[in-house]
Amino acid sequence: MKRYFGRKVLIYFLTFFLAVTIDWMIPRFMPGNPIQTMLSRAQLHAGAYERIYDYYAGLFGLDLPAWQQYLNFWKALFHGDLGISVLLFPTPVTKVIMNALPYDLFLLVPAILLSWFAGNWFGAFAARSKWLDNTISPLGYILTATPYMWLGIVLAWAFGIVLDIFPISGGYSFALRPHLSWTFIGSLLQHWFLPFASLFLVKFGGWAIGMRNMIIYELEADYAHYLEALGAPKRLVRQYAFRNAILPQLTGLALDLGIIVAGALATEIVFSYPGIGYLLLGAIQNKDYFLIQGCFLFIILGVLLANFIIDIAYVLVDPRTRTGMMGEAS
């Protein structure tokens, strides 16, 4: 178990290091210059332009040698300093992201967990009966092949415009100010439902299909046949198959996190839901480089943390990792 976690933690550290490096490198080695873009908006006199350019280059530390800029980037990072947002000047990036983060957690955590449990549950049932298999499986394939944002658009159109039941944009009603009251919580939930539903439905399809196929594989395994030959009740065999099939599904959850996050980004954009995805879009459109970097870092941190939680869950579910029989387990 020590070895298992040791390897995992090493990989997470390397990933974080690499991600921060990429985050630092991209703006510096890509065509285009943030200061130039910023200054091109202000119509400046040629002489003034150069002076101001130098001033900003010094302010952002862009006139230092590359290695020093890199070290400074890390130093600032450990102080929680990600720069100041241009889009929402003069709020620090960390604060902007902290304001958006609750919406992301509120959207992603229930969507991921509920779709995983529900998908596995229904998928296991689908492998059990012909009738369910013929309804859930095609539905699952259709759902898992649907782009998140398109499902979001269609839901927004159907429930927001045609039926006019749910609001289609924002995190809460614009008539309200954020405060603690039932009206406000109700408004939050109302705005939350459609983005949640589009994330949930797509993922639900994927997990249901995965579980159904896994169970069918497991039921063809030797141990299942052996149990059957011993005269074990079908229920018991199914139970064993389910417990074995849940492991790849758990690994699948870890592998899928990046895709779910991407889906959430797109869904937030459809519904103008004020999470990090929506923020990132604004940052990209306004060339707010500090905010882009900050969003990327938070996404990476979130995914790494979620991966670590799944690793712990894996140890809890699979006794083999505990005894060190699977040091290289995925």
Place this chain on the structure above:
Amino acid sequence: MTESKKKNEILYFALRNNKLKLGVAVLFVFVVLTLIGPLLTDYAPYDYVGPPYHPPSAEYWFGTTTFGQDVFTQFILGLKATFMVGIIGGGLATLIGVVVGFTAGYRGGVVDEVLNMLTNIVLVIPTLAMLLIIAAYLTVRGVLAESVFIGCTAWPWAARAIRAQTFSLRSRDFVDLARLSGMRSWKIILSQIAPNMMSYLLLVFILQFGGAILTAATLDFIGLGPTNAVSLGLMMNNAVLWGALLLGMWWWFVPPGVAIMAIVGALYVTNVGLDEVFNPKLREM
């Protein structure tokens, strides 16, 4: 003799598999549409050819946009971009996965450790977030560049799966025998190991194909897709941007989504069908 018998057997099961037939049929329809589509329309995708806000009619099959552009023309060209991203992006991802997987699985040792580490790292990084940032800094983007980006970030799970398969094949008797007879490593991989995994590689490619299409659609929708071409994701992006939702112009955003759903869904169903054909254990389901 046995070789041809085996082929006949696969063909026999392939023709009996409904999932495979359905998936291939749907894909075939879309491929034909992509190929002959340009003959069915005389417009350019972004030209203002008709009245704005026009619902589908005999003249404009899928209606027109807020600006009076022909949705059907954009749809056909968007399909082409979608297939291109799938083939190039999915193909590149499979290729990298194959090279990394074979090398890591066959060599083992330090090479395996290093490649495995690299795979795990790329696996954890949310690639779309990375693509977003790269795309945000490029001012001119094409379908080809987009496909290459997607291919370069989508390979890790394929590499891992192929590595595991190679690992189990490496210690088989026929591979040992080839090694004893002095065959070179890459030749053993190509002539002894790869042929035993061909069906598996095909399945990996199909899944990568579908995945690349979905990734591209997301990227395009966010507005970071090709700047000089039409794509299905870009159509959805424009539709939302120019108020298709509020104006009730369903004909603008429904076709691109349905097409992506149908193509990717058909790929997944084909994948399961093929799996059932290749894997004798699953045949009698």
